[in-house]
Amino acid sequence: MKIVVIGGTGLIGSKLVTKLGEHGHEAIAASPNTGVNTLTGEGLAEVMKGTDVVIDVSNSPSFEDAAVLEFFTTSTRNLLAAEKEAGVGHHVALSVVGTGRRPDIGYFAAKVAQENLIKESGIPFSIVHATQFFEFGQRIADGATKGNEVYIAPVAFQPIAGDEVAQNVGRTAVGTPLNGSIEIAGPTRYQMDEFFRKALAAWGDPREVVTDPHAHYFGAEIDELTLVPGEGATLGQITYKDWLKTA
Incomplete structure (x- = not known):
């Protein structure tokens, strides 16, 4: 099976390419680094030739509201058009748990726009909603830092290892299209501020975590269940x- 991985040189994409290759699939890493640019359309027609499945795990270089919306809508339209032209039979997209519940968050709104384009495309599809990755813990802490303090809301938090994200996305890609979505999350549900207290201690990071119910995440306040899946999610x-032992 020929599978094109958009964002195939990134964190999840590179893991996917490796895992799919180990299972005998022809996995192609597609990104600007390899001559495929979904924003400009460069290289799309060529890479789609003979492709069975496209997996989109690309991400916007900017998380500013307008920029991230422009990225996901433009790249997804270009990608879907190329897939239709080539007769691709399955489009798989990695998205975020909670997008539909909090469209007021700019990044989530952009992912909802992406998902709607996929659903309306007529191409058989599967959408995998994942919680935050362990690998992004430091980035989340840095984004919440003021001086030597990290402001985190006391809400539920259930992060997952990138390897298990790739495993679930890959399994979905080689299966029958869902024409719907699934949720995946880590095995343990934490209180977010307590998770980061333990994480910073494990990193040897001297910053202090401050519990703040009004702390922002992606530019907005979040409630207890914004970042965690509902019942029936697949757990890592x-x-x-x-994970820290191998990170």
């Missing part, structure tokens, strides 16, 4: 403690 097995 790698704990944060175990």
